[in-house]
Amino acid sequence: xxxxxxxxxxxxxxxxxxxxxxxxxxxxxxxxxxxxxxxxxxxxxxxxxxxxxxxxxxxxxxxxxxxxxxxxxxxxxxxxxxxxxxxxxxxxxxxxxxxxxxxxxxxxxxxxxxxxxxxxxxxxxxxxxxxxxxxxxxxxxxxxxxxxxxxxxxxxxxxxxxxxxxxxxxxxxxxxxxxxxxxxxxxxxxxxxxxxxxxxxxxxxxxxxxxxxxxxxxxxxxxxxxxxxxxxxxxxxxxxxxxxxxxxxxxxxxxxxxxxxxxxxxxxxxxxxxxxxxxxxxxx
DNA sequence: ATGGCTGTTATCCG
DNA sequence: CCGGATAACAGCCA
Numbered sequence: 001x002x003x004x005x006x007x008x009x010x011x012x013x014x015x016x017x018x019x020x021x022x023x024x025x026x027x028x029x030x031x032x033x034x035x036x037x038x039x040x041x042x043x044x045x046x047x048x049x050x051x052x053x054x055x056x057x058x059x060x061x062x063x064x065x066x067x068x069x070x071x072x073x074x075x076x077x078x079x080x081x082x083x084x085x086x087x088x089x090x091x092x093x094x095x096x097x098x099x100x101x102x103x104x105x106x107x108x109x110x111x112x113x114x115x116x117x118x119x120x121x122x123x124x125x126x127x128x129x130x131x132x133x134x135x136x137x138x139x140x141x142x143x144x145x146x147x148x149x150x151x152x153x154x155x156x157x158x159x160x161x162x163x164x165x166x167x168x169x170x171x172x173x174x175x176x177x178x179x180x181x182x183x184x185x186x187x188x189x190x191x192x193x194x195x196x197x198x199x200x201x202x203x204x205x206x207x208x209x210x211x212x213x214x215x216x217x218x219x220x221x222x223x224x225x226x227x228x229x230x231x232x233x234x235x236x237x238x239x240x241x242x243x244x245x246x247x248x249x250x251x252x253x254x255x256x257x258x259x260x261x262x263x264x265x266x267x268x269x270x271x272x273x274x275x276x277x278x279x280x281x282x283x284x
Numbered sequence: 285a286t287g288g289c290t291g292t293t294a295t296c297c298g
Numbered sequence: 299c300c301g302g303a304t305a306a307c308a309g310c311c312a
Contacts, residue, residue: 059292081307082292151300162292226291250291270301270303271304273289
């Protein structure tokens with residue numbers, strides 16, 4: 001359940017493994033993630049192409065390729081809640097929830113997704129309506145302020161809207177609001193200049209920190225791991241991550257706030273579990 | 285075992 | 299237009 005940092009770490013993992021590889025064969029096992037495309041069209045479009053590289057836009061991985069004709073194209077992959085994308089040996093058995101695979105001459109790039117909320121598509125339209133990249137210079141305090149202005153929604157809800165700023169999901173939005181000392185329930189449009197500045201800073205901080213941690217830990221595609229979450233709070237990963245940063249509020253209901261000693265609370269907001277400190281997130 | 289949770293987001297409805 | 303609820307789906311945990 002990847003948010004921007006997990007997707008970025010995966011991109012960096014795959015970056016040296018794709019360029020120059022030719023797609024010998026393509027397999028499609030689930031068509032829903034291809035929407036609006038079809039299995040036949042996907043196979044026809046990808047078979048024989050040469051992969052050129054991998055980028056990221058928001059929570060999408062963008063895999064570039066050139067066709068035998070010389071035309072360039074892109075494959076857009078979104079991991080949804082449960083998507084995994086990895087290179088394995090072509091001899092490996094396909095996973096139960098395999099959606100698509102590409103044979104790369106001895107290796108195989110596999111996309112699997114149990115819940116099928118993810119995407120595997122050639123439709124560039126998926127990038128329409130996306131807001132600014134939070135770690136790019138274009139994401140200024142003014143841009144964030146404009147995205148919050150006039151909204152009566154809770155600030156948490158606004159930040160999950162990918163047209164305001166991309167990359168935040170339920171975990172990092174909770175973490176960013178804690179870092180900023182803002183209540184998730186504060187009306188987005190009611191935040192003052194200072195609060196917006198703190199929030200802007202906090203969003204960058206939590207995402208950068210998570211990428212840094214993920215870079216150090218590397219990915220684990222072993223059994224029982226989704227190959228993505230290195231920043232979690234479960235006991236096993238806690239061991240592996242000892243000494244690393246942990247979530248400050250997410251999944252810490254009832255525990256003590258590391259900043260003020262208050263109690264972390266969990267409430268429902270828009271149907272999502274929302275974690276915050278009752279002591280130091282009172283603004284709004 | 286049954287029901288309630290889960291990292292996303294498209295779509296529906298008032 | 300907005301905001302809230304629901305649905306898409308499978309697995310895990312109490």
